[in-house]
Amino acid sequence: MLKITKFTAMLTPADRYRHTHVRFKGNVLRFVVQYETKFEGKWFPVVRYDTEHGFAHRDLLDINGNKQKTPLFTKDYNEALTFAEYDIKSNWKMYKQAFLGDVKNEGTK
Secondary structure (H helix, E strand, O other): OEEEEEEEEEEEOOEEEEEEEEEEOOEEEEEEEEEEEEEOOEEEEEEEEEOHHHOOEEEEEOOOOOEEEEEOOOOOHHHHHHHHHHHHHHHHHHHHHHHHHHHHHHOOO
16 A cells, blocks of 8 residues: 655745655655745745656756756665655755855846
């Protein structure tokens, strides 16, 4: 039987962590975990880990929605999900700072 886990956790009033994963017999079949920040009243994805395209990877996004894709070299989706959760929960402030730095730099280009 498939087990679907889905939740959103507020980190601050302007920062949230969204999480969805599907397991079958203890094995992760697919997942999406994403850190988002609110900027000028709108939510923006900043970093996302997922299994779209048939492999686990990280997407770093900019204010325009451009993505920088990096594959995860983990043994399976269980390990990839654990890594993704830890990275976002540990580093979301750094990701936000880089994202907002990109926003500020947009005005100077």
